[in-house]
Amino acid sequence: MPAKIEQLRPHSPGGEKRGNTSWTQCPTCDGWLHTTTDLLNRGSIALHCPHCAGDFLPKDAKRIVMA
Numbered sequence: 001m002p003a004k005i006e007q008l009r010p011h012s013p014g015g016e017k018r019g020n021t022s023w024t025q026c027p028t029c030d031g032w033l034h035t036t037t038d039l040l041n042r043g044s045i046a047l048h049c050p051h052c053a054g055d056f057l058p059k060d061a062k063r064i065v066m067a
Ligand SMILES: [Zn+2]
Pocket: 026, 027, 028, 029, 030, 031, 049, 050, 051, 052, 053, 054
């Protein structure tokens, strides 16, 4: 897992599944994209930024926030 992962505080009422979604910030354009935790854990799969069309690995992400 990349080291810069942040955790959002639990805030939602019960029922919503947590821990399986995250937001990743593109190191090129600072845009945010939605990813799954599973995808980040694999580490070797490049993420595709919809803002600048760049690809980057999870370890190169500027920030990662678990939701
Ligand atoms: Zn980008």
